[in-house]
Amino acid sequence: MNPEPRRLGSSSVFVGPLGLGCWPLAGMTRGGVTREAAVATVHAALDAGITHLDTAYCYGERGESELAIRQAIGGQRDAVVLAGKCGIHWEPDAGASPPRRQVVDGRPERIRAEVDESLVRLGTDRFDLLYLHAPDPAVPIEESAGALQELLDAGKARTIGLSNASVGNLTRFAAVCPLAACQMPFNMLQREIEADVLPWCIDRGVALVAYWPLMKGLLAGRMRRGQVFPPSDSRHKYPIFNGLEFERNLDFVDALRPVAARLHCDLPDLVLAWTAEQPGITSVLFGATSPEQVRENAQALACDLDDDARRAIRAAIEARGPVAGRRPV
Numbered sequence: 494m495n496p497e498p499r500r501l502g503s504s505s506v507f508v509g510p511l512g513l514g515c516w517p518l519a520g521m522t523r524g525g526v527t528r529e530a531a532v533a534t535v536h537a538a539l540d541a542g543i544t545h546l547d548t549a550y551c552y553g554e555r556g557e558s559e560l561a562i563r564q565a566i567g568g569q570r571d572a573v574v575l576a577g578k579c580g581i582h583w584e585p586d587a588g589a590s591p592p593r594r595q596v597v598d599g600r601p602e603r604i605r606a607e608v609d610e611s612l613v614r615l616g617t618d619r620f621d622l623l624y625l626h627a628p629d630p631a632v633p634i635e636e637s638a639g640a641l642q643e644l645l646d647a648g649k650a651r652t653i654g655l656s657n658a659s660v661g662n663l664t665r666f667a668a669v670c671p672l673a674a675c676q677m678p679f680n681m682l683q684r685e686i687e688a689d690v691l692p693w694c695i696d697r698g699v700a701l702v703a704y705w706p707l708m709k710g711l712l713a714g715r716m717r718r719g720q721v722f723p724p725s726d727s728r729h730k731y732p733i734f735n736g737l738e739f740e741r742n743l744d745f746v747d748a749l750r751p752v753a754a755r756l757h758c759d760l761p762d763l764v765l766a767w768t769a770e771q772p773g774i775t776s777v778l779f780g781a782t783s784p785e786q787v788r789e790n791a792q793a794l795a796c797d798l799d800d801d802a803r804r805a806i807r808a809a810i811e812a813r814g815p816v817a818g819r820r821p822v
């Protein structure tokens with residue numbers, strides 16, 4: 494993988510090809526991630542030279558991800574590229590399990606309040622990259638974009654991004670506020686953005702930051718056939734982890750193993766290296782729940798694919814075919 498830093502749009506902010514996704518640190522994929530483990534996981538990333546940290550107001554019901562990052566970076570604020578998101582929060586929902594639901598709220602007053610709260614939790618006065626987490630269908634996107642532009646002008650963000658958006662919303666947003674980055678799901682089996690969002694970003698010089706590169710852990714290669722995810726593990730809701738779909742995804746993972754073995758790299762490293770070299774992909778955010786996972790994944794920086802590997806991966810993708818249940822609710 495080319496380890497050189499890449500520019501976010503036309504800004505002066507650069508990120509490495511790999512970033513640490515800090516959603517799992519809040520125990521939101523599955524429980525059992527202690528604050529100690531979360532802090533150690535961030536430290537492992539920094540030790541490996543991975544300084545792009547991706548979090549959000551809603552990563553944890555009470556900002557657990559942001560608080561862990563603050564504890565981990567201590568006084569080293571300038572050593573990291575801090576990316577946050579606003580516009581989604583949690584509300585109680587007695588009928589859900591766990592009893593909470595995500596609410597998208599892109600009103601300017603809500604955006605301003607969340608950003609101020611996040612900055613306090615993080616112990617800083619600015620984000621290096623601040624995304625609107627998702628367009629709010631109830632609020633014209635120009636209004637949300639205007640709030641982000643004000644935060645840029647106020648110095649609370651050095652650059653602005655938009656996540657989970659269509660080309661239509663990206664275009665409308667960028668007409669109000671300059672976009673440095675767009676964050677979307679992208680991995681070997683979920684490549685819908687290649688049809689529209691990715692070409693749009695390439696044309697406009699907007700960085701594409703990829704999330705779910707490991708398909709929430711599946712492409713790391715440690716899941717077992719017949720594995721059943723408990724209700725406390727949010728993966729139980731996704732079609733990709735259930736029934737025949739899960740089996741077919743594990744067949745795909747098995748097809749990648751000899752490719753990784755020939756290149757003398759671990760499976761997550763092959764997967765991350767392939768993802769990071771796809772045209773238009775600026776930075777790849779992997780989540781992790783332990784320092785060991787980070788250390789393993791960071792080896793991707795030293796994993797170089799060759800044309801035989803690329804051909805074998807493409808053949809495995811073709812053989813797997815389309816993946817059901819593209820996006821979770």
Ligand SMILES: NC(=O)c1ccc[n+]([C@@H]2O[C@H](COP(=O)([O-])OP(=O)(O)OC[C@H]3O[C@@H](n4cnc5c(N)ncnc54)[C@H](OP(=O)(O)O)[C@@H]3O)[C@@H](O)[C@H]2O)c1
Pocket residue numbers: 513514515516517522523547548626656657676677703704705706707708709710711713714715761778779780781782785786787789790
């Ligand atoms: N903008 C958005 O709306 C949005 C949405 C989703 C994610 N994101 C961002 O993108 C990041 C990445 O997504 P993600 O964390 O959901 O998924 P991911 O990176 O595809 O998968 C992360 C999970 O894979 C497992 N894993 C990682 N390394 C491993 C290894 N070496 N061996 C075995 N298992 C390993 C861990 O789960 P276990 O240890 O639990 O098995 C980890 O939590 C997030 O953290 C977040 O920052 C953004």
